[in-house]
Amino acid sequence: MNNAPFKGVIAYPITPFDSNENIDIPLFKKQVERLVTTGSHGIAPLGSTGVMPYLHDVEKEAITEATMQQVDGRVPTLVGVSNLTTDKTVYHAQFAEKAGATAVMIIPMSYWKLTDDEIVKHYDTVASKISIPIMAYNNPATGGVDMSPALLKRLLEIPNVTMIKESTGDVQRMHYLKKELGDDVAFFNGSNPLALSAFSAGARGWCTAAPNLIPELNIALYDAIQENDLVKAQRIFYKQIDLLKFIVAKGLPRSIKAGLDLLEIGGGGLRSPLKPLNENEIAELDSILSAINKEVYQH
Amino acid sequence: MNNAPFKGVIAYPITPFDSNENIDIPLFKKQVERLVTTGSHGIAPLGSTGVMPYLHDVEKEAITEATMQQVDGRVPTLVGVSNLTTDKTVYHAQFAEKAGATAVMIIPMSYWKLTDDEIVKHYDTVASKISIPIMAYNNPATGGVDMSPALLKRLLEIPNVTMIKESTGDVQRMHYLKKELGDDVAFFNGSNPLALSAFSAGARGWCTAAPNLIPELNIALYDAIQENDLVKAQRIFYKQIDLLKFIVAKGLPRSIKAGLDLLEIGGGGLRSPLKPLNENEIAELDSILSAINKEVYQH
Amino acid sequence: MNNAPFKGVIAYPITPFDSNENIDIPLFKKQVERLVTTGSHGIAPLGSTGVMPYLHDVEKEAITEATMQQVDGRVPTLVGVSNLTTDKTVYHAQFAEKAGATAVMIIPMSYWKLTDDEIVKHYDTVASKISIPIMAYNNPATGGVDMSPALLKRLLEIPNVTMIKESTGDVQRMHYLKKELGDDVAFFNGSNPLALSAFSAGARGWCTAAPNLIPELNIALYDAIQENDLVKAQRIFYKQIDLLKFIVAKGLPRSIKAGLDLLEIGGGGLRSPLKPLNENEIAELDSILSAINKEVYQH
Amino acid sequence: MNNAPFKGVIAYPITPFDSNENIDIPLFKKQVERLVTTGSHGIAPLGSTGVMPYLHDVEKEAITEATMQQVDGRVPTLVGVSNLTTDKTVYHAQFAEKAGATAVMIIPMSYWKLTDDEIVKHYDTVASKISIPIMAYNNPATGGVDMSPALLKRLLEIPNVTMIKESTGDVQRMHYLKKELGDDVAFFNGSNPLALSAFSAGARGWCTAAPNLIPELNIALYDAIQENDLVKAQRIFYKQIDLLKFIVAKGLPRSIKAGLDLLEIGGGGLRSPLKPLNENEIAELDSILSAINKEVYQH
DSSP states (O other), X not given: OOSOOOOEEEEOOOOOBOTTSOBOHHHHHHHHHHHHHTTOSEEOOSSTTTTGGGSOHHHHHHXXXXXXXXXXXXXOBEEEOXXXXXXXXXXXXXXXXXXTOSEEEEOOOOSSOOOHHHHHXXXXXXXXXXXXXXXXXXXXXXXXXXXXXXXXXXXXXXXXXXXXXXXXXXXXXXXXXXXXXXXXXXEEEOOGGGHHHHHHHTOSEEEESGGGTOHHXXXXXXXXXXXXXXXXXXXXXXXXXXXXXXXXXXXXXXXXXXXXXHXXXXXXXXXXXXXXXXXXXXXXXXXXXXXXXXXXXXX | OOSOOOOEEXXXXXOOBOTTSOBOHHHHHHHHHHHHHTTOSEEOOSSTTTTGGGSOHHHHHHHHHHHXXXXXXXXXXXXXXXXXXXXXXXXXXXXXXXXXXXXXXXXXXXXSOOOHHHHHHHHHHHHHTOOSOEEEEEOHHHHSOOOOHHHHXXXXXXXXXXXXXXXXXXXXXXXXXXXXXXXXXXXXEOOXXXXXXXXXXXXXXXXXXGGGTOHHHHHHHHHHHHTTOHHHHHHHHHHHHHHHHHHHHHOHHHHHHHHHHHTTSOOOBOOTTOOOOOHHHHHHHHXXXXXXXXXXXXX | XXXXXXXXXXXXXXXXXXXXXXXXXXXXXXXXXXXXXXXXXXXXXSSTTTTGGGSOHHHHHHHHHHHHHHHTTSSXXXXXXXXXXXXXXXXXXXHHHHHTOSEEEEOOOOSSOOOHHHHHHHHHHHHHTOOSOEEEEEXXXXXXXXXXXXXXXXXXXXXXXXXXXXXXXXXXXXXXXXXXXGGGOEEEEOOGGGHHHHHHHTOSEEEESGGGTOHHHHHHHHHHHHTTOHHHHHHHHHHHHHHHHHHHHHOHHHHHHHHHHHTTSOOOBOOTTOOOOOHHHHHHHHHHHHHHHHHHHHO | OOSOOOOEEEEOOOOOBOXXXXXXXXXXXXXXXXXXXXXXXXXXXXXXXXXXXXXXXXXXXXXXXXXXXXXXXXXXXXXXXXXXXXXXXXXXXXXXXXXXXXXXXXXXXXXXXXXXXXXXXXXXXXXXXOOSOEEEEEOHHHHSOOOOHHHHHHHTTSXXXXXXXXXXXOHHHHHHHHHHHGGXXXXXXXXXXXXXXXXXXXXXXXXXXXXXXXXHHHHHHHHHHHTTOHHHHHHHHHHHHHHHHHHHHHOHHHHHHHXXXXXXXXXOBOOTTOOOOOHHXXXXXXXXHHHHHHHHHHX
């Protein structure tokens, strides 16, 4: 497997805002630092979790640079650079490379449903303008387009498209990738509730915002898989499934922010139209986190 | 019905680009002029057809101003001002008002699925900052969020949200609006293949890119409905249905551009990643347009 | 249009049961009589409304014969003869023909999803064994298979398959049938909430259980369409839409039975596992029927 | 876990027909014998694979009795007794019990979409009339109704409903069952392509028609899971995935019949409207089986 510089748990930070809805860089750095020190194997700013599409160009650049400074080479970094137009995607990809990103992640954002040829051309153009590897990201729920396994296979023919992140929530997509592309493809799971299935199917890593709240359990799941201990992996997975389902159901930026507040790390604010969870939702999250902490420290 | 300054056929221009993928204002004005002179009852720049989300702020402003200059009060104008963030939506809505737009159209663009409360707050904030009417636009296929009839009803309680555009393609949504909200709501159809059903259900107008290619037939359909002549309306509808289905299936910007080229009006270029139709698709469109023209002039 | 002996409102009786869950033929005849005398243009026993798949062979034969006796040639009859196996479908189709049915209705019931070739062969075999016309019925919600417009076109090449009933609830299917097959195809609408759209699109008739409860309004809608008076048709349609939506949402056998009880005609019992509507549902139906009756007699 | 007399690989025989489309009991017995001798842990006649809904009552009884005679207590038996009406379901469940079945499997077949209360009552009535355990079977694709996890939980409160078979193909359903119901529920996977995910999630068994064609690989997968060797399970799973996908895509009765013919065991005929695979499909199956056999014996 060439040029796939990630494995294990790739943690997605949120982008916190201050009371004027401007990005809060000091808080962001604090959150990133915690992701690194709690053991995540990679850091991925400007993902969906990081509300990348809601940010201005200057803000994206500030987040990219803050990540590089804070991570400081301790783990690899994966920067989200997706944009509706090809031109802007190239711009952000080049910025990320210059800033020192290990790789970039690109989802084919789609207002008008793109054809397969348009998507291939889009990736090809961006790939030709940078020399770091690209992770192609499939997530119809946020990006609006569902890349077929056949299309993903075409994308992998572009030299520096070396990794795939699948977030459709359908484990059969991963079976296809593994079966068709064999050990040459590094595929990553982006669907939290599928974490156990995806690792069982052979996923190389798990792209997740969960380490903001429960890093120990996320990493323990990966470790159990590495030890080929399915019974243990299953036990660890069922400890965290309620949290994984909650953060997906309520939206990652809203729920991670709420969780960081509950954990007294500080989640900052959201940018409108996104609003905080309501009181009942926060109470539900609190009870899920408490149950997990009780169980983790008892066993 | 208060403050719903549209009815009939509301025409959506495309945004043409030059060979450097910059917007081509002279060609845009020419296309708009033709929409006005061929009889459309309103002009709606910066819609999905006008690839609004692919444009920079400055470009959106230039298109808005060019529309006002060219239309010059001959018909009402409806400017698209949607944006992922509330802040930017306010900005563009205020710009449109100042430029002289009759009304603005807003779809709750969604990367993260918005809650109903977030959507209401979003419209409420924008509405409080402008004094022209707002058309709330529901189109899950492009905007990523499906506003329920109950939510649309809540939005209509905001004073200057006075119009609804439904593009789900489900005529039962229109039945609900008409039945629940009665004659106080002005609802518009945004699904081309549903044009006949929507008018039959009581839609006040039809938001469509089709007048770029077949204005006579589009307006004739509305006229037949006004004359309460269903038999005639049906005959006119079936003459244009193949074209309506084609432009939806292939994407409005791509297919309107191709049609304007075929009609020798000039469609300009597209912005990447959007690419022109391929040869077979253009041939199919040509054959549909030829069949229509032959039939229209013979009968 | 050859051999399509139906138009207008084709009424579907329920199959009432006694307290032992045996079919109640005297009550069935009373219900059928009322459908004929209130003006329906055809009678269709053993449809989904008539819970045909829940009946034994002997019961189906009794219902068929009771229909023939009661209708006695006053209007045409359309008997449901669908079955999972081809052999049984032939059996019931031949029985219906011998009993005097005007035509038979066949939905390709599907436990295992049938291929297009299997469906064509199924219809072809049945068609070759009878000489009365066949209405091919498409209703994925109950039959489990969705016949594409292209497949329906193939079925129409079988000589005595002369009519199509579309119940997908997608008006674009009707557009396709009308456009592709022209005036040679008699297509009928089987989706109650689409009644206005379907007639606007050119449907020749409406297959519906609603005349059990509101025959005057159902027939008035058809009459307004025949008079080419869309404004009137629209007004009449909106008077009945709440009832049409209710009976579909709650299930036709359950809601027609409840309505016949409310109207004091007598709905009889259901066969397990089907159970009567609960009290709240019956109260809702009562209020819808009362509102309709008030409005109909006032205007 | 009380009264859940199955685990491991539960094999589903087909129902073979002779050239007159009558059931072929001698061939059926031969096929069942092979399932037992190749190591399956249970035998389940009259499932979807066994085209139960296409059989007459007398035929179902003959298949039930032939299974009991042939299996002769060597492994437990699970007989499908589902029917549209409650009355008929009771009838077949009682027959199966008297014939010696270990348990019965019931899917709530649905022409009219059943309410949750109707489904609970249906199971409750059947359960009260027999004393052997019931496996509740959820398969919206064939049965037409999708039982929610909450409904399945209600069904498990009925004393002899002790097992659940999930065939929605959504591994999250299994997570829910395991998490909510803990070690008290025996859940079985009925979706072939999910075999690895389901075992990873804690499924007690796998209900499958695949042992008709590749019993060694099916059982080896279960054994690897029992040995807590995920790496081995994954390798064995990827060897059989193409076959598992093929038989699901083409329909189990058609593809198992074709496979048994290719393996020279004899698949018999199908009952109309079901037809054999075409030549290309048979060639594809042959090539999948050959690839598997080559790999299995080499490694």
